[in-house]
Amino acid sequence: MFEKIYSPVHKLEFALFNNLFVKRDDLIDPYISGNKWRKLKYAIQKLQTEQKSHIVTFGGAYSNHLLATAAAAARLNLKSTAFVRGEAVKNEILMLCTLYGMKLIFTDRESYKNKIELYKTHFGNDKAAYFIDEGGASAEAISGCAEIINELPLAYDHIFCAVGTGTTAAGLLKGIQQNNLETKLHMIPVLKGGLFIKDEIAKYVSISEHLILHTDYHFGGYAKTTPELTGFMKTFIAKTGLLIDPVYTAKMFYSIVDLEQKGIIKKEDKILAIHTGGLLGILGMKEKLE
Structure with missing residues (x-):
């Protein structure tokens, strides 16, 4: 069951971006989803x-x-x-x-x-x-997530990933280093106090200048949200046709738009967002999305 997967890279037409792409790990399996x-x-x-x-x-x-x-x-x-x-x-x-x-x-x-x-x-x-x-979380999980980088059709200026424990980000960083890429890896912790994630990643892979941590997009903490985030999520899904969730991927895509507006990334940059799946998590937030 782990031999073949379907996880294409799709280009998104959203906001002001010219080169915004998404790695569709959410398509791997409906229940053994994405980075899981x-x-x-x-x-x-x-x-x-x-x-x-x-x-x-x-x-x-x-x-x-x-x-x-x-x-x-x-x-x-x-x-x-x-x-x-x-x-x-x-x-x-x-x-x-x-x-x-x-x-x-x-x-x-x-x-x-x-x-x-x-x-x-x-x-x-x-x-x-x-x-x-x-x-x-494990050394085996790091190896599995590192393979994302090997599957990419081209090099990107920025890769974004929403993180909880940091395991997926550690794998991505390992893959970037193994392939000698200049790509910047942007981690978006979805819980408060996300600075600790760097220490978790350091248990498995050496921290390098590729890694950038953004701790201001948790929207109150893990599994927390705000009207601003849910409003963004609804607009994003309606305009792109890509389903995202309020726990992880909505916070990641919100950060991409916000960082572009602040001039930290450029709309011409080649940007890849990792869709880590987990869409059934929406069920736990249905009252806030109605």
């Missing part, structure tokens, strides 16, 4: 090499990572369990996870902070179990 597919690719290969058959992972109640993991496990006839942060709830994402056979263990937020301890306590004696961190 790339993060799981080599982790699951490693799991199979080690002859494990039970994925144990972590995430919030609207986690696209949980859904992607559940779908991948079901297709590969693997068992899956997820520790879900917070009180027991029901929603569309978790319903799909359970339909794919994933067992959910709701965990209070304090206990959730120590994921390794949770894993050891519940599955330390399960020889078939395989640990995958929240969001799929």
Whole structure:
């Protein structure tokens, strides 16, 4: 299931940009979506090499990572369990996870902070179990995301990526460095206090002048939004026909427009936005988008 993908680069006609492109990782799979597919690719290969058959992972109640993991496990006839942060709830994402056979263990937020301890306590004696961190973060995920750069049809002046844990951005930076590109990589943290992401990236790849961090586009924090952002999102989708979500990709595209207006990037520059998928996250924001 990880051999072939469909992720073209499309040119967008939007605002004042002459050369705005988007890498359509959202088209890879409807449920193992975007960067989640790339993060799981080599982790699951490693799991199979080690002859494990039970994925144990972590995430919030609207986690696209949980859904992607559940779908991948079901297709590969693997068992899956997820520790879900917070009180027991029901929603569309978790319903799909359970339909794919994933067992959910709701965990209070304090206990959730120590994921390794949770894993050891519940599955330390399960020889078939395989640990995958929240969001799929791992060295294997970095390798999977680095392959995005190898797939690009040309070099770009700027690449933009919305980031949560920084895993995808670390892979992109690794790919840029491996290919000796001059491309600037713009990270858009979607949560408050995003400066820590640089430290997370440094665990996997050396920080270089290619990397630029913009911390002012979180719109209140993770899974938070404002009327300004949702208004931009609605206009963008209607004008481009490209569906984006308020948690990640809307914040990224908003930043591109804003940085052009501030003169930090130029409308003539070749700009690539990475569409990381995760569109089912819109379901958790439907009241704010009506």
